[in-house]
Structures are given as structure tokens and as C-alpha cells.
Amino acid sequence: MTQLRFDPALPWWAIAALAGLALLVAGFALWRGLRGWAWRGLAGLAAALALAGPAVEIGTRAGLSDIVILLDDRSASQDLPGRGDQTDRAVDRIAAAAATLPDTELRRVTLGDDPDGTQLGGAIARAVSAEPEGRLAGVIAVTDGRLHDAPMLPEDLPAPLHVLLTGQPGDWDRRLVIEEAPAFGLIGQEVTIRLRIEDQGAVPPSARAGGVDLRLSVDGEDPVTVAVPLDTSLELPVTIGHAGQNVVQIELDGVEGELTTRNNAAAVSINGVRDRLRVLLVSGEPHAGERTWRNLLKSDAAVDLIHFTILRPPDKFDGVPVNELSLIAFPTRELFLERIDDFDLIIFDRYSVRGILPPDYYMNIARYVEQGGAILVSAGPEMASVESLNLSPLGPILPARPTGRVIEEPFLPRLTDDGRRHPVTAGLPGGQGDDPDWGRWLRMAEVTPKPGAQVAMTGAGDSPLLILDRVGQGRVALMTSDQVWLWGRGFEGGGPQLELLRRIAHWSMKEPDLEEEALLADIRDGLSVRFTRRTMQPRTGPLRITHPDGQVTDLPLEAQGPGRLTADWTAPGPGLYRLEEGGISRVLALGPAAPREFEETVADAPLLAPLVAASGGSVTRLSDGIPDLRQVRAGRATSGSALSGPWIGVTAREAATVTGLERRPVLPPWAWLMLIAGLILTGWLAEGRRRA
Template sequence: MTDLRFDPALPWWAIALLAGLALAIAGFALWRGLRGWAWRGLAGLAAAAALAGPALELGSRARLSDIVILLDDRSASQSLPGREAQTDAAIDDLGQRLAALPDTELRRVTVGDADDGTLLATEISRALAAEPDSRLAGVIAVTDGQIHDQAMLPETIPAPFHVLLSGRAEDWDRRLVIEEAPAFGLIDQQVMIRLRVEDQGAVPEDLPKQANLRLSLDGENERQVQVPVGTPLELPVTLNHAGQNVVQIGFDAPEGGELTDRNNSAAISINGVRDRLRVLLVSGEPHAGERTWRNLLKSDAAVDLIHFTILRPPDKFDGVPVNELALIAFPTQELFMERIDDFDLIIFDRYRNQGILPPDYYLNIARYVEQGGAILVAAGPEMASVESLNLSPLGAILPARPTGRVIDQPFTPELTDDGRKHPVTADLPGAPAPEGEGGDDWGRWLRVVQSTPNPDAEVVMTGAEDAPLLMLSRRGKGRVALLTSDQAWLWGRGFEGGGPQLELLRRIAHWSMEEPELEEEALQADVSDGLNVRFTRRTMQDRAGPLLITRPDGETEEVPLSQTAPGRFAADWSAPEPGLYRLQDGDLRRVVALGPSAPKEFEQTVATGEHLAPLVEATGGAVLNLSDGIPDLRQVAEGRTAHGRGVAQDWIGITPREAATVTGLQRRPLLPGWGWLLLISGLILIGWLREGRGGRTGGGRLPGQAGPDDARA
């Protein structure tokens, strides 16, 4: 490498001024007709050049090797039949051929699985950023062409880009595509899942054009339906409970050898929610705690509340017309007979059996509970009287029988052993510690109705003299809660420090309405970091587990559960692969979907060069199938065709770049100082001699020179 450099002795403006002055003098001499004008000008320019300090910079260079990037796709879709062997053979063959080329370095990049699929374009960009453009001779990708980050693909690169596709020309696959699925749905109402079954690749002509679609909700009640292939359709699903509903959809692998059955099924999690919770609150008489229930239920935007208060008992005869006692008549027939099934919860707050509701109404309420309804009875002293609801037909479903005694003495509510396990009362803020482990943090109540609980009732709180205070039970498909004191309002008023009044009443009401988070027998699976799961088992028993897990491939595994709190057992577990897992502990079963049942790698499995074609075309590369053989490798000049067909097989080319680096520099003056002096002096001398011999070149005369007229004389 040789370059001309300058080391001026004067500022450039001074040198330019000197050069301009020399040209001006030469021009003046030309105008005067002096024959040495050119030599004078050259002498001035030589003096300006000498002051500029020209020098030759001589560099020694070392050639740099060319770089070829070889991308090795090892994503999950490359594990399909035949592809791994094709990839291994191609990588080994190309690696050996590139290693045999002189001055060529190989950069091998392995592309694995990622949460978002095959990020081949991202790896290409990273590999290009790590290498200088001047040394890049080519990029070769051995892949099935199924990438999921096409937006990251560069528009062009300074070398040929070749794609060698694994797979076979006769590959085909049938897959399930979920086009649209809701994340939430209303309980007992249909939601629509939009899907289609489609074929890809070289599908056999005799393959049936219909698929037998199987559908199940939470792994139960599987039903089948025939659907046409390639036609979008909407599948109705009815959610039957609150919380997570797992819908599993799939079809059996068709005969004929499709690539994989990993994309033949899908698991969709839909959260079941209630439209609005409809609550009927009937207060038997005005009292200090009546407003508590109303405020609690009205503060919840998801609750539609209908509240009736009986201000005047039927046995009171004061001559006041009925139409002057209420704005509307108590619609007992409509509420308790015709529209009772519209309610999610009925609350009787200090209600007396005083003849307002006939026996048939109570029987209908009992039927309502047996078929899945819920009632909550908040009782006062009337529970121990002859007007007790226990003496009505409703008493058959209540969880306790009053003894007829009302205990009028202060007491602090206590949690029973079952109460420390039950989600309604467990972990209530400020709950008293078990006996001998600390003092009480709750305020006292002043009254409780003594009762005898039924054997199947769960007593979760007790009052004075260990009398049952809060009891919960199940009747048929429904639920019944009984609170044997009307003193909960004391907590809300802060009496002796108060207590979690609203939280307790909220939990009782929502347990009655079957909120999943308050189920006493439940199995939760909290998924984090992809396939890591924390199992939480809630139970009223003293032990739980081991948890039986059925994997997507049918294999089973037992996971022991350890106690973390009363009624709480947990375990941390990592799933080996995405898919649908079935959980079982005794009679309790649960289905959980971990990751997509059809991973992104298997959404589309037929090899294609479509996604990488823009970069291949922009660089003059080629897309070739490894099923046709591993192509030959050649070196071609930059700008020439980088692929073609040889005598026996295809070939791909890389372009040697002949890059080099400077290893040293040496600067030599164009002329030494004495050389410039001789050059300038010689030019001046030649100009002087030229003028002295030749004189003027035009019509002017020098002194003493004879003109034409003198010769004629």
C-alpha cells in the first residue's frame, strides 16, 4: 500500500499564496513576451511544493482469511423423522470442505429452541454483527425453513446466503388450528371456539377429507363430531363452573404417515365467571346489624341485590291499611316460587317463621338448595323461639338444631380446628392464636344461640361456652351456612378493637355461591416460568397426597405433598414437556395445560424456503433440498453467479474477499531538501538562459537590439 502524504512547513494558506504569486509572475512574463515565463512559473510551483512537504507513505500488508458462517438448526422441528440425519451429514460434509479451503475460517452457529419458536433470523443478525463485512465470504443455513422471527431477517448481506432444506419432498401433515378462543366465559352460557383442520405438504390423494374431532371439558364427558378438512367452523362450549375450565380438542392421527401428531390437539383454558351474582336478602325485623348485610352486598359491583325488610308482623292489629305500610307488596309468590331459581343466594337475616311464607314456599326453598342453590341464615334470639326457622320445613336442611337457650354473655369468637383449615375462616386478619400460643386480637360479641350441630355440619367458629357460632354444610348440590349470633355488627363498630366483620361475611356469602377460591376441597396448580408448577391442595383432612400426575404420553408419576399450614399441602414440580396433565388426589381430579399442547415448533412442520427467500434472492444465493443430495462447494468471484448445476449435482459458491490488514508504515520524502534546491535552481537557470539567448518572443525589443528598419537603412 502506497499513499502520498503532506507535511507542510507553512500554513496551507501561505503555500497557496506563494503558488498563486508564482503563477501571477509567470502570467506577467507571458504578457511581456519573455520566453522563460514557463520555467519561472514551474520554479515558483516547485518552491510551493517543497514547502508542502510531500512524502510517500509505504505500508506493509498481511492478508486476512475469509469467514463463512454455517447455521445449524437444532430446533424441535428438526427432530422429525429423517431430518436430524440429513442435518448431521450436511454439517459434517460442509465443515470438512470449508476446512480444506485455504485462508478460510468457519463460524458455526447452533440454533436451538426458544419460547417464541425458531429464532434463526435473530441468530443470523447476531453472527453478522460479530464479523467484519470485508471478510464475509458466505452464509449457509441448514434448516427446515420454519422460522418465527422473519421480521429480524436483514434485507441483504455482503455475501451469498444459501439455504439447505432438510425434509423430504413427499412430507405432509394434518394439523389443528385454533383461530379464536375466548379467555373468559359466562357460567352456564355458550362460548364459541373458532377452529379449522388443515392439510399441508404433499397430501395423499386417497386421504379422507374429514376428521373425527374429539372435545372434552376438564377431561370429562368427551364427545365427537365429524368436521370437514380446510373449512373454518365454530364449536360451542358451555362452561359449568367458575374458575379455570380446560377445553381439550383433538383428532386421531390419519393413516398414511403424517410428519407428527403433536399438532393434532390443543388445550384451551377459559376462565368461567358469573354474569352477576343475584342475591335475595330478607330481614325479619329492623336491628342494629341489618345495615351490615346491605352495605356488604351493595358495595360489590358484581352483586345484584333485592332486599326486603318486614317492619310489621302479621299478628299486629293496629288498623293501619296494608297499602300504607310499604311502597310495594312483598311478592312472595314470584320470589319464592316462580323466580327462585334466578337467585344465587338467599339470606334470611333474623327472620321469624310468622306465617308470611306458607309451608309450600319453604319446601320450594329446600328443593332450590338441593338442586344447587344456597341459603345463609343469620340468626338471633328468634332462632330459639317457637318462631324458629328450624320448626318450618326449611329446618330439614339447616346444619343445626337450636336447644332453645340464648347465652347472653360476652365472648370472643374462636376458630375450631376445622375453622383453621376451612378457607372461609382460615387466615382471617387478627385471628386468635390457638390456646396457649398468644392472646386474642378480636373484640367480643355479646350473645349466641345455643344449638346442636348435625353430624355432617362443619363447625368453624365457636362462641360462649363453646357453643357453635358458624356452621357450614352441603345439601345435595347446594350449600347452607348458619350464623347463630346477630352480633357481627359489633366488629364493624370497633367494639373492643373490632374484627374482620366485612371479610368474614364476604367469605361466607361467596362460599355459599361456590367461589373457587373458597372451596375447602380443592387442588390448585400455579404455573410459573413455563413448565414449573406449584401444587396446592386444600383439604379438611389431616393429610393429603401423594398427587398422581398423568402426563400427555400416558405415563404416571406420584408427587408427595408436604403440609405448609393447617389444611394446606403443597409441592413444587417441573413438567418434562408442554401438554395436558391430569391430576388426581383421591376423588379430586383436575386438568391443567402447561404451555401450548402443540408447541410453536410444531404448528407448521413441512419444510419450506419461503420465509428465507427474500434474503436468498437479495444476495444471489440458492435454496436447495438436502433430499436431492449435499451440494458441492465452490469459490466464485464477487458479482458472479453463486449457485448452479454441475455435472452430477448442484453447487453453491462463496466469494473470496481478499481482505488484508496493514502491519507497518514507512514515510519517505518525495525529494530531499537538497533535491528540491537543485530542482528550483535548475528551473530558474533554464528560464534565465532561455531569456538571455532568445530575447523577446513578440514585437518588443530589448535595449541595443537591432530592428527590421535598421537593417534596411
């Protein structure tokens, strides 16, 4: 590499001025007719050139090797039958061929699994940007052509891109596509899942004959089989049975000859929610704490409250005509017979049996509870009287029997051992220790709890204060004191009355977060899960996990507090897992049952085709043979067929780097001086001969 450089002794403007002056003098001499005008002009230009410092720069170069990038796709779809062996042979053959090419280096990039699918576009962009553009001779990708980050592909490449496709031309696959699935659904109502079953690739005619049997299962229950057609969008109705996560598993049988059955199933998680919580609050008489329940329930936007206060019981005779009263009649028939099943919770607040409700109505309330309803009794002194609800047909479902005694003395509500375990009372603010940081209450009714009922709080003399029980499919809660309003008024520091009453009400309405016997799964990151077991039992066994392939894992649980055990676990792969412990079972969906890697499994390269065409590369199926690797000149064809089979070419770049640099002046200073002096002397002699 030889170049002419300048190292001026004066600023360029001064050198330009000198050159201009030389040309001006030469022009003046020509105008006067002097014979030496040309020699004088050349002398001035030579002086200007000498001041510019011309020098010859001589560099020595060293050739650089060409770079070939080999992308080895090892994503999950490459593990399908036959593709792994194809990939191994092709990668080894290309690597061996690249080693025989002169001045060629191979950069091998291995692409693994990713939760977002095959990230081949980003891998190509990163690999190309990491190498000098002038040395890149080619990019070779051994893949099935299915990528999920097409926007990351570069628009063009300085070298050809060759795609070596795995798989076979006769490959085909059947998959289940979930087109639309709701994330939430109302409890007891239907939601619709829209899906489609489609075939891809070279589907044999025998596989397309007839319909397909689709199995639908909710929360691991016995599946329902439905016959559906192929390549048609279908809407399947699913009824949300409970609050919280409802896992809907949809699957179809595999067909002989298809690539994989991993995309023949899907798990959809639908969170069951209540439209509105409907609560009926019946206050037996006005009292200081009457508005406690009303204010709590009215402050909850998810609650529809109907509140009745009995101001004039039937046994009250004051002589006032009924038509002159501004009170409305208590709609007992409508509430307790016709529309009782519309309510999620019925609260009796200091309610006395005074003949307002006939016995049949109480029996209907008991039926309502046994079939899944809930009642909450907030009792006062009437609990120990002959007007107690315990003496009505409702008594058999109440969790305690009154002794007939009312305790009129201050007492501090305390949590029992069951209360520290039960979600309704566990962790109440200020309730830690034997002496809670709460205010005292002043009155309660003495009761005897029934066998099986859970006493969560006690009052004076360790007498039960809050009793919780299950009856049939429903729930019953009993608070034996009407003094909770003291906490709201701040008496002796008050207490967490709103939190306590809210938990009691929502437990009665089967809030999943307040279940005392529950198995929870919190998906942390990807396949990592934290299991939480809430229980009233003193000890539990290991958690049994059944994998999608039938393998069973027993996971020990560690105590993290009263009635709460946890364990951290990482699943070996996505799919539907069944959990069981202590008679409680649930289904857990980790990741999609059909990951993105298996959405499209037939090998093809439609997303890579534009970049292949723009770079002058090629797409070759490995089923036709592994192509030979050649080195071709720029502008020549980069792929073709020969007698030995197909071949692909990488472009020779002939890149080089400068290893040394030497600068030599065009003439030494003394030579410039002699040249300038000689030109001046020649001009003088030319003028002198004219005078002679």
C-alpha cells in the first residue's frame, strides 16, 4: 500500500499564496514578452511544493482470515424424532469442511431453549454484529426454520445466509389452538373458550377422515368427551364452579404419524369471581352496635346489602293503628322463602324469636345453609333467654348451645390455639401473645360449643366468644357478644373490629383466601412454585405431586407458623400437575401445555426467506443430503448442485490489516534547493540569450 502524503512547513493558506504569487509573476513576464517566464513560474511552484512537504507513505499489509458463523439450533422443537441426529451430522460436517478452507475461521453459536420460543433472529443479529463486516464470509444456520423473533432479523447481511432445514418433506402434525379464553368468570355462570384443531404439513388422507374426540376436564374431574370437526373454530361452554383458579384441561388423542402430541393439549386457568356478594342483615332491635355491621358491609363495594331492623315486634301493643305508622311490614315470605337462595350470607344481629318468622321459615333457613348458604349470628343477652334462636328450628345447625347465663363483667378477647391457626383470626393486629393489645368488652352470653365446632376466640372465664362451624355444604358463625362496637369507639384503645368482622363475613361466603383447609400454589418465576398448606390439623404429611407423565414426587412441607406450612419447588417442565395432601387436591398448570416451540412443528423457513434472498444465500433440506462447503469469489453463485450432491459457498473476503508504515520525502531539502535554483538560473539564462 503506497500513498502520497503531505507534511506542510507553513499553513496551507501561506503555501497557496506563494503558489498564486508564482503564477502571477509568470503571467506578468508572459505579458511583457520575457522568454524566461515559464521557468520563473515553475521555480515558484517548486518552492510552494517544497514547503508542502510531499512524502511517499509505504505500508506493509498482512492478510486476515475469513469468518464463517455456524448457528446450531438446539431448541425444543429440534428434539423431535430424527432432527437431533440430522443436526449433529450437519454441524460436524460443516465444521470439518470449514477447517479445510484456506484462511477461514469458524464461529459456532448454539441456540438453546427460551420461554418465548426460538430466538433465532436475535442470535443471527448478535453473531453478525460481533464480527468485522469486512471479514464475514457467510452465515450457516442448521434449524427447522421456526423462529419467534422475526423482527430481530437484520434487513441484509454482508455475506450469504444458508439455511439447512432439518425434518422430512412428509412431516405433518395436528395441534390444538386456543383462539380465545377468558381470564375471569362469574361463579355459577358459563364462559366460552374458542378453539380450533388444525393440521399442518403433508397430512395423509386417512388422518383427515371424520371428526376428532375432544376431552374437557375442569379441576381434574372426570373428562367430558365431545366430537368436533377439523379446521373449524368452535366455542366450548364451561361453568365456573368456585372462586379462585379453575383449571380447564382440553386434550385430544394423538394420531399415528404426527410429529408430536405436545401440542394436542392445553390448560386454561380461569379465575372465578362473584358478581356481587348479596347479604341480608336482620337486626332484632336497635342497639349501640347496630350500625357496626351496616357500616362495614356498606363500605365494601362488592357487597349488596339489604338491612331490616325490627322496630315494632308483634308483642308490642301501644294502641297506634297500623295505618298511621311510617314503618313497612317485614317481607318475611319474600326474603326467607321465595328469594332466600339469592343471598350469599344472612346475618342475625341480636335477633330474638318473637313470632315474626313461622317455624317453617326457620326450617327453610336451615335447608339453605345445608345446601351451601351461610348464616352469622351476632348475639346479645337474648341468646340466654327463652327467645334464643337456639330454641327455634334453627337451633340444630348453630355451633353452640347457650347455658342461660349472661356474663356481665369486663373481659379481654383472646385467641385460642385454633384461633391462631384459623385464617379468620390468625394474624389479627395486636393479637399476638397471651395478652392481646386490645380493649376489653363488657358482656357476653355463656355457651357450650358442639362437638366439631371450632372456637377461635374466648372471653370471660375462657368461655367461647367466636365459634365457627360447617353444616352440610354451608357455614355458620356465632359471636356470643354484642360488644364488638366498643373497639370501633376506641374503648381502652379499641381493636381490629373491622378486620375481624370482614373476615368472619367473607369466610362465611367461602372466600378462598380464608379457607382453613387450603392448598395454595404461588407461581414465582417460570417453573418455580411456592406451595402453602393451611390446616387446622397439628401435623401433615408430604405433598404428593403427580407429573404430567405420571411420575410422583413427595415434597416435605416445613412449618412457617401456626397452621401454615410451605415448600419451594421447581418443576422439571411445563404441563398440568396434580397436587394432593390430607384429602385436599387441586390441579396446577405450569406454563402453557403446548409451548410456542410446538405451535408449528413442520420444518419450513418462510420467515427467513426474505433475508436469504437479500443476502444471496440458499435454503437446503438436510433430507436431500448434507451440502458440501466451498469458497467462492464475490459475485459468483453461492449454492448449487453437483454430481456429489448439493453445495453451498462462502464468499472469500481477502481482508487485510496494516502491520507497518514508512514515510519517505519525495526529495530531500538540498534536492529541492537545487531544483528551485536550477529553474531560476535557467530562466535567467533564457532571458540573457535574448539580450545578446
